[in-house]
Amino acid sequence: MTAVLQARGLGKRYGRRWALRDCTIDIPAGHVVGLVGPNGAGKTTLLKLAGGQLAPTSGSVAVLGGPAGGPAQLAKVGFVAQDTPVYAGLSVADHLRLGARLNRGWDAALARNRIGQLGLDLSHRAGNLSGGQRAQLALTLGLAKRPELLILDEPVASLDPLARREFLQGLMEAVAEHELSVVLSSHLVADLERTCDYLIVLVDSRVRVAGQIENLLATHHRLTGPRRDPGRLPADQHVVSARHTDRQSTFVVRTEAPIHDPAWTVSGLSLEDLVLAYMEKPAAARPLLEVQQ
Numbered sequence: 001m002t003a004v005l006q007a008r009g010l011g012k013r014y015g016r017r018w019a020l021r022d023c024t025i026d027i028p029a030g031h032v033v034g035l036v037g038p039n040g041a042g043k044t045t046l047l048k049l050a051g052g053q054l055a056p057t058s059g060s061v062a063v064l065g066g067p068a069g070g071p072a073q074l075a076k077v078g079f080v081a082q083d084t085p086v087y088a089g090l091s092v093a094d095h096l097r098l099g100a101r102l103n104r105g106w107d108a109a110l111a112r113n114r115i116g117q118l119g120l121d122l123s124h125r126a127g128n129l130s131g132g133q134r135a136q137l138a139l140t141l142g143l144a145k146r147p148e149l150l151i152l153d154e155p156v157a158s159l160d161p162l163a164r165r166e167f168l169q170g171l172m173e174a175v176a177e178h179e180l181s182v183v184l185s186s187h188l189v190a191d192l193e194r195t196c197d198y199l200i201v202l203v204d205s206r207v208r209v210a211g212q213i214e215n216l217l218a219t220h221h222r223l224t225g226p227r228r229d230p231g232r233l234p235a236d237q238h239v240v241s242a243r244h245t246d247r248q249s250t251f252v253v254r255t256e257a258p259i260h261d262p263a264w265t266v267s268g269l270s271l272e273d274l275v276l277a278y279m280e281k282p283a284a285a286r287p288l289l290e291v292q293q
């Protein structure tokens, strides 16, 4: 199956600073991918590289089987930028007309129906809409393009919890209805938990982990027990994070194998635990693991 997003040694540098480096990922079609990481981690940079709005400094990025930013790719990729920008002086109807003019595959019925379901007045100026309504308008424009891949950069960051939920529900309905892959970035793991089935964690401009959430949760465990040096863990237990008190150690490890050591209390992780473990400073005794699935 063609990867919706394939990066090979992808990097982007601004001046001397790398915003993204050594990014190698393969995301199969049909997923809703959550891209998570702290401020400045490189999320927007990765999304803009995928959307063809930035050129790589190193490596390559392909979307839907062709180089990102090529004419065929631009026609098949929808991009909803950070803060879901719309034109404040234009009406909702103007936005739909603009969308129709700019996109060959424009689905006018989808756009009209969605605006109707949202209860938006076509004559309203976008500048007078609430944050949630503006986000919904931007999502409608993205969906009516009928993209194969929809990229959303922190689409719900500025919305209240109800508007956030409605936005993500609308997105999930669209995913269920149309054959659509989605990559969205967010700081809020709870939003990703409800929406995504694939996760990428970016920290300090590097991909720390990427994979299907179900597999990631099945292969990551928290071990708690008497204090132990991480170097004394079996080689197949890759240490993601380690914390110690005088007497006790707590590790988050990734392993495919069962854990039999009776010294450990073994528990599973929530998605938030997993993300936070990868955001901590890497455990010193082992090289950092990058999971690609």
Ligand SMILES: Nc1ncnc2c1ncn2[C@@H]1O[C@H](COP(=O)(O)OP(=O)(O)OP(=O)(O)O)[C@@H](O)[C@H]1O
Binding pocket: 014, 018, 019, 020, 037, 038, 039, 040, 041, 042, 043, 044, 045, 046
């Ligand atoms: N046009 C630019 N010129 C110089 N530096 C930039 C530019 N765009 C981004 N950067 C830097 O690159 C790094 C990654 O930025 P990016 O916006 O990709 O991070 P992010 O994870 O999306 O952050 P946030 O969550 O705050 O939106 C940051 O250090 C940022 O300051």
